[in-house]
Amino acid sequence: MTLNKVPKLRFPRFNDKWEEKRLDEIGRIIGGGTPDTKNPKYWGGSIYWLTPTEVKNKYIDSSIRTITELGLKNSSAKILPVETVIFTSRATVGDVAIAKISLVTNQGFQSIIVNEKNNNYFIYYWAKINKNEFLRKASGSTFPEISSSEMKKIRLKLPSKREQNKIADFLTQIDNHIDLQQKKLDLLKKYKKGLLQQIFSQKLRFKDDNDKEYPKWEEKELGDLLNYEQPTDYLIKSTNYNNNNKTPVLTAGKSFILGYTNENFGIFNKNKLPVIIFDDFTTAIKYVDFPFKIKSSAIKILKANKDNKIKFIFEAIGLIKYRVGGHERHWISKFRDITIQVPSIAEQERIANFLTQVDNHIDLQQKQLDLLKKYKQGLMQQIFSQKLRFKDDNRNEYPEWQNKTLGECVLSIKNGLSVDQNTKKNGFKVTRIETISNNVIDIEKVGYVSSDADISSYKLKTGDLLFSNINSPSMIGRTVFVDKEYELYHGINLLRIVINKSNNPKYVFYVLSSYKYKKYFEIICNKAVNQASINQTDLKKTKLKMPIISEQKKIANFLTILDDKIKIEESKLEQAKNFKKALLQQMFV
Numbered sequence: 001m002t003l004n005k006v007p008k009l010r011f012p013r014f015n016d017k018w019e020e021k022r023l024d025e026i027g028r029i030i031g032g033g034t035p036d037t038k039n040p041k042y043w044g045g046s047i048y049w050l051t052p053t054e055v056k057n058k059y060i061d062s063s064i065r066t067i068t069e070l071g072l073k074n075s076s077a078k079i080l081p082v083e084t085v086i087f088t089s090r091a092t093v094g095d096v097a098i099a100k101i102s103l104v105t106n107q108g109f110q111s112i113i114v115n116e117k118n119n120n121y122f123i124y125y126w127a128k129i130n131k132n133e134f135l136r137k138a139s140g141s142t143f144p145e146i147s148s149s150e151m152k153k154i155r156l157k158l159p160s161k162r163e164q165n166k167i168a169d170f171l172t173q174i175d176n177h178i179d180l181q182q183k184k185l186d187l188l189k190k191y192k193k194g195l196l197q198q199i200f201s202q203k204l205r206f207k208d209d210n211d212k213e214y215p216k217w218e219e220k221e222l223g224d225l226l227n228y229e230q231p232t233d234y235l236i237k238s239t240n241y242n243n244n245n246k247t248p249v250l251t252a253g254k255s256f257i258l259g260y261t262n263e264n265f266g267i268f269n270k271n272k273l274p275v276i277i278f279d280d281f282t283t284a285i286k287y288v289d290f291p292f293k294i295k296s297s298a299i300k301i302l303k304a305n306k307d308n309k310i311k312f313i314f315e316a317i318g319l320i321k322y323r324v325g326g327h328e329r330h331w332i333s334k335f336r337d338i339t340i341q342v343p344s345i346a347e348q349e350r351i352a353n354f355l356t357q358v359d360n361h362i363d364l365q366q367k368q369l370d371l372l373k374k375y376k377q378g379l380m381q382q383i384f385s386q387k388l389r390f391k392d393d394n395r396n397e398y399p400e401w402q403n404k405t406l407g408e409c410v411l412s413i414k415n416g417l418s419v420d421q422n423t424k425k426n427g428f429k430v431t432r433i434e435t436i437s438n439n440v441i442d443i444e445k446v447g448y449v450s451s452d453a454d455i456s457s458y459k460l461k462t463g464d465l466l467f468s469n470i471n472s473p474s475m476i477g478r479t480v481f482v483d484k485e486y487e488l489y490h491g492i493n494l495l496r497i498v499i500n501k502s503n504n505p506k507y508v509f510y511v512l513s514s515y516k517y518k519k520y521f522e523i524i525c526n527k528a529v530n531q532a533s534i535n536q537t538d539l540k541k542t543k544l545k546m547p548i549i550s551e552q553k554k555i556a557n558f559l560t561i562l563d564d565k566i567k568i569e570e571s572k573l574e575q576a577k578n579f580k581k582a583l584l585q586q587m588f589v
Contacts, residue, residue, distance in 0.1 A: 032109045084098075225305065250292045429443070473532040
């Protein structure tokens with residue numbers, strides 16, 4: 001594998017040379033196996049069994065199939081612990097993920113159990129950026145495969161564990177930002193889908209410029225709304241694509257743009273745009289408003305007649321529930337005879353313009369997400385080529401982190417008031433499980449108690465942590481930071497954690513709220529029917545990696561800034577939704 005020996009850009013304060021090592025020096029390379037699929041005693045147990053097709057995301061927390069202890073014993077599969085770097089080595093070579101559960105794999109893996117001298121997330125990111133190198137090492141006549149012996153011989157350059165940690169944390173923050181952008185994009189698409197259902201069911205109607213209702217919608221066949229053209233004149237001659245070429249080659253499938261051609265003839269020109277391209281075999285569609293060429297003769301080019309708007313019809317077709325049968329052409333034989341409800345062209349145009357604005361917003365979010373991913377990719381390339389190094393605020397190195405238990409970091413962990421609550425909303429406000437269900441203190445979801453006793457010791461203070469120790473298995477371990485004085489008292493079914501002065505409460509909150517500890521609490525909790533619990537003794541035994549308090553504060557402040565940024569983005573999205581809602585109330589009947 002090619003390794004850069006001369007750093008071109010480094011993060012300050014990390015000036016040690018990176019050491020070259022074999023992959024088997026940084027951890028154990030573990031393959032997998034498959035029990036006899038015909039023996040039912042080997043399948044359906046409690047052990048997760050993973051296949052390469054399931055490695056699609058950064059984290060693995062489940063599998064489609066499971067095996068039994070007997071199946072494990074009668075196969076070459078081996079248990080991989082939580083935090084193993086999962087690596088596909090057969091057919092699809094080089095897909096990587098982090099195991100968030102204990103699992104086994106089939107024989108299509110060479111996974112890496114990273115040793116304590118190295119950071120597993122650093123190795124994960126290194127493997128992602130070097131996927132092409134793994135592919136070059138693979139061999140096989142039926143399908144590519146990289147063997148265990150080849151994996152072990154691969155060499156890489158590694159910084160110190162401390163620098164690996166910083167690099168991995170930094171890239172994880174970028175991943176989190178990308179995830180946030182993806183969620184925003186998904187919300188926008190969901191919002192648009194809801195709008196389409198409302199508009200085309202005529203539950204939402206536009207009015208004209210004089211605030212008058214448009215005429216009733218009429219039922220028409222698609223064949224009466226659209227004309228079609230065969231793609232013969234626009235088919236490409238060569239599939240030698242190059243991103244530096246100008247003309248996109250299209251398909252109606254998910255990939256949409258197959259590549260770019262330098263052919264300067266047979267281009268569907270802008271004078272005929274926009275159009276719909278329709279796959280005659282799958283009925284997949286795409287809306288196109290730029291010049292293009294076509295690869296497949298199965299594509300039909302659909303154009304609206306003069307009395308209809310192509311954008312409106314495209315959105316209407318997207319809502320049609322049509323089941324594709326065998327391998328046959330559909331437009332002429334079936335699809336063009338489908339009827340839809342159609343408004344006047346004036347209302348079509350208004351709807352089309354409105355939906356175009358929504359699409360533009362979605363496109364903008366998509367571009368932001370794509371740019372962020374490119375930014376991350378560029379950073380990863382710089383980091384793993386040693387062009388980028390980290391530093392702390394004071395340009396000094398922090399001491400090594402210490403292993404501690406949660407019990408060593410707290411003043412107390414206590415249960416709440418065990419007093420009957422009243423339904424009249426009289427007396428003192430006390431916490432309930434629901435109070436922290438949204439990951440913050442929700443003062444609207446509290447209980448009330450009337451008491452003549454002195455309960456001042458139960459009053460929550462800024463910096464306290466509330467921990468859900470009795471809840472459903474998926475909600476167990478939920479932790480909330482008390483960010484201000486709420487005039488709120490500690491109630492039942494939540495533990496109150498008070499952090500000692502040697503540690504930062506906000507830092508401990510972020511640790512306990514992390515994905516790692518969410519899964520940890522799910523594992524150690526005592527499970528019953530629809531309910532789980534964690535006792536104080538087990539909670540105090542929770543192992544933590546603790547930096548000195550000054551670094552804890554720095555980390556907590558940094559994460560708080562990120563949280564504030566997320567809240568701002570969420571607020572913007574909510575404002576946009578409210579704005580759209582207000583518009584809809586004015587524009588629709």
